[in-house]
Amino acid sequence: MSRLASTVVPGKTPLAFLPTPLEPLPRLSAHLGGAEIWVKRDDCTGLGGGGNKTRKLEYLMATAIAAGADTVITAGALQSNHARQTAAAAARLGLRCILVLAAAVPGRGDCYDTNGNMLLDRLFGAEMRLFPAGTDLDAEMAKTGADLSASGARPYLIPIGGSNGIGALAYAAAMEELDRQCREHAFAFDHIVTATGSGGTQAGMIVGAKLAGMAAPIHGISVSASSADMQAKLEAIAEQTLELLPHARGTSPILVDDAFVGAGYGQPTDAMWEALSTCARLEGLLLDPVYTGKAMAGLFAYIRSGRIGPQQRVLFWHTGGAQGLFGYEDYLTPKA
Numbered sequence: 004m005s006r007l008a009s010t011v012v013p014g015k016t017p018l019a020f021l022p023t024p025l026e027p028l029p030r031l032s033a034h035l036g037g038a039e040i041w042v043k044r045d046d047c048t049g050l051g052g053g054g055n056k057t058r059k060l061e062y063l064m065a066t067a068i069a070a071g072a073d074t075v076i077t078a079g080a081l082q083s084n085h086a087r088q089t090a091a092a093a094a095r096l097g098l099r100c101i102l103v104l105a106a107a108v109p110g111r112g113d114c115y116d117t118n119g120n121m122l123l124d125r126l127f128g129a130e131m132r133l134f135p136a137g138t139d140l141d142a143e144m145a146k147t148g149a150d151l152s153a154s155g156a157r158p159y160l161i162p163i164g165g166s167n168g169i170g171a172l173a174y175a176a177a178m179e180e181l182d183r184q185c186r187e188h189a190f191a192f193d194h195i196v197t198a199t200g201s202g203g204t205q206a207g208m209i210v211g212a213k214l215a216g217m218a219a220p221i222h223g224i225s226v227s228a229s230s231a232d233m234q235a236k237l238e239a240i241a242e243q244t245l246e247l248l249p250h251a252r253g254t255s256p257i258l259v260d261d262a263f264v265g266a267g268y269g270q271p272t273d274a275m276w277e278a279l280s281t282c283a284r285l286e287g288l289l290l291d292p293v294y295t296g297k298a299m300a301g302l303f304a305y306i307r308s309g310r311i312g313p314q315q316r317v318l319f320w321h322t323g324g325a326q327g328l329f330g331y332e333d334y335l336t337p338k339a
């Protein structure tokens with residue numbers, strides 16, 4: 004039986020293809036000079052294009068349904084993968100979906116506003132409310148929720164990125180899934196690398212890793228916040244997660260690296276481009292410009308600097324997002 008049964012959260016609504024595949028990347032490993040690189044394919048969770056938010060939404064949607072919700076409201080950037088997966092989950096479960104979206108990334112072309120996740124949100128039937136950069140999205144969500152309640156609807160608010168204790172439970176469970184796959188292969192990873200943004204993914208992982216007794220350091224490559232701010236965010240979400248798991252104790256070490264953010268959230272970097280195009284050309288593996296491209300740039304740098312050694316086995320936890328590529332056509336086309 005799972006060690007992750009929570010007494011507080013009403014189970015989960017099945018939405019994802021689980022377990023996600025665990026695959027070796029031999030051509031990328033050879034290219035980078037030895038470390039044995041594997042990828043955990045959470046880009047293949049299935050629902051509406053897939054990605055890491057689908058795991059979280061299994062728990063969040065179960066909670067919304069148990070609360071009697073008829074509408075879910077969430078928020079993010081225009082190219083939010085979380086918003087897109089929430090829209091798909093709401094469609095599948097017959098709930099109304101309202102997305103509170105901000106044009107948070109300066110200097111992008113027209114396709115950023117209309118293609119990629121934006122196109123898919125519309126296709127899934129979500130209602131989009133658009134705001135300028137700098138908008139307090141939490142306040143806008145709260146206002147939208149209050150207006151809906153006043154008109155007799157039953158809204159459920161899902162935080163940005165699905166990152167609260169309930170959403171993070173999914174990644175505590177995902178570590179248990181990884182632990183089972185490692186046992187099947189009779190091996191362990193020396194390092195795990197993943198993108199970290201709103202924090203629920205890494206927070207769940209560090210709770211789950213501690214619970215499963217997995218020793219590999221989990222390196223969160225920040226895509227927006229400073230290491231110090233991200234560290235505080237992860238501690239807060241891990242704390243909420245632990246409150247839902249009375250038998251769990253503490254987390255594995257919190258490691259965050261903000262060296263790969265570049266000019267800011269959603270702003271391309273040369274290192275991201277090198278990582279993204281190398282994975283495409285050597286492995287047929289799609290990354291995204293906002294999250295996994297920057298996280299993979301971190302993995303490349305760790306191998307080149309020797310922080311991850313040539314004899315070591317490293318897991319890149321792919322969190323999805325390739326749908327966002329179509330919002331970056333202007334950036335990608337001249338260099339392809």
Ligand SMILES: *Cc1c(COP(=O)(O)O)cnc(C)c1O
Pocket residue numbers: 054055056083084085164166198199200201202203204205291294295322323324325
């Ligand atoms: C949201 C997202 C992340 C970051 O996950 P958080 O739980 O928000 O830290 C990473 N990769 C992709 C593709 C995402 O959409």
